[in-house]
Amino acid sequence: MKSITLTQFLTEERRAGHGNTDLNQLLEVVARACKRIGVATGKGALGGVLGEAGSENIQGEAQKKMDVLSNEILLDANAWGGHLAACASEEMEDPQQIPDAYPKGGYLLLFDPLDGSSNIDVNVSVGTIFSVLKRPENSGDDAATSEFLQAGREQVAAGYVVYGPSTVLVLTIGHGSHVFTLDREVGSFILTQRDAKIPQETSEFAVNMSNQRHWEPPMQRYVGDLLAGEQGPRGRDFNMRWVASMVADVHRILTRGGIFSYPIDASIREQGGKLRLMYEANPMAFIVEQAGGAASTGRGRIMDIQPDALHQRVPVFLGSREEVETAERYHRETPH
Numbered sequence: 001m002k003s004i005t006l007t008q009f010l011t012e013e014r015r016a017g018h019g020n021t022d023l024n025q026l027l028e029v030v031a032r033a034c035k036r037i038g039v040a041t042g043k044g045a046l047g048g049v050l051g052e053a054g055s056e057n058i059q060g061e062a063q064k065k066m067d068v069l070s071n072e073i074l075l076d077a078n079a080w081g082g083h084l085a086a087c088a089s090e091e092m093e094d095p096q097q098i099p100d101a102y103p104k105g106g107y108l109l110l111f112d113p114l115d116g117s118s119n120i121d122v123n124v125s126v127g128t129i130f131s132v133l134k135r136p137e138n139s140g141d142d143a144a145t146s147e148f149l150q151a152g153r154e155q156v157a158a159g160y161v162v163y164g165p166s167t168v169l170v171l172t173i174g175h176g177s178h179v180f181t182l183d184r185e186v187g188s189f190i191l192t193q194r195d196a197k198i199p200q201e202t203s204e205f206a207v208n209m210s211n212q213r214h215w216e217p218p219m220q221r222y223v224g225d226l227l228a229g230e231q232g233p234r235g236r237d238f239n240m241r242w243v244a245s246m247v248a249d250v251h252r253i254l255t256r257g258g259i260f261s262y263p264i265d266a267s268i269r270e271q272g273g274k275l276r277l278m279y280e281a282n283p284m285a286f287i288v289e290q291a292g293g294a295a296s297t298g299r300g301r302i303m304d305i306q307p308d309a310l311h312q313r314v315p316v317f318l319g320s321r322e323e324v325e326t327a328e329r330y331h332r333e334t335p336h
């Protein structure tokens, strides 16, 4: 079988009228940076990259050495290409401008450099999530934070990379979600699934059950009915999976269906949720919708939220369309 590399795929998409040379080069640079992150993660203890960095990020979370290294790899890789005006990251309070030594471009890049990094020390899959926006017209020299605050539906591309048993890139530029697997010997991402579609029927859900006591009534009722199985109102048994790496949980759902949820609860009400809108929820929502699924806060489409802060958090329900709609129905129908 003839293999299609990421470069060839993006070139053919451009010829079909999807994307452009600048966007393609930007995506290739991001993919190349992710290969480097994958190599560093893969070395594990041998590379001296496990453990704490001894610092905290803007969200007050302890940074792992690999959080810091992955952030640096993405920033360095994206500085020189001429396609970006600035980058925003989970690990930095404010956007980082492209250095003056390099030309600036018309795109903005947002990323969670190492999602699920608390899993790295125990050798469980981690990943990178990214989102690409266009800079608003007539912007000044430096890209202001306000330029990043665009609704998710404005994204021009989004992707994630899972560093697991194999390294997998899932990418959308708004014409389907496509899966690439890294050929580690050759060093190229090879298209392994064009236009992936999330199965609509599902009997699998992903949630951190240890938060149950803090959930709102609609979530209590929704999960209660899932757990009631065949004898309950849903009339069938459901299985539960929780990797605690969003990339790994979402990739499972892309592959075999299911619903991923990180709802609002009393312990995180003040901060608005657990997952970050701009570089976790929005890019995942774009990929999932392009794969025929749905992504909601439980009360509305994630990609319709008008952001008001770079590190804003939101409740997240995403995956098989019918199941996400069912979770939304519980939120509409249950008083809280």
Ligand code: AHG
Pocket: 061, 112, 114, 115, 116, 117, 118, 208, 244, 245, 246, 247, 249, 274
């Ligand atoms: P981070 O980017 O800080 O590593 O956060 C990980 C996220 C997400 O990947 C995962 O779904 C969730 O946090 C896990 O949360 P719990 O620790 O509550 O299970």
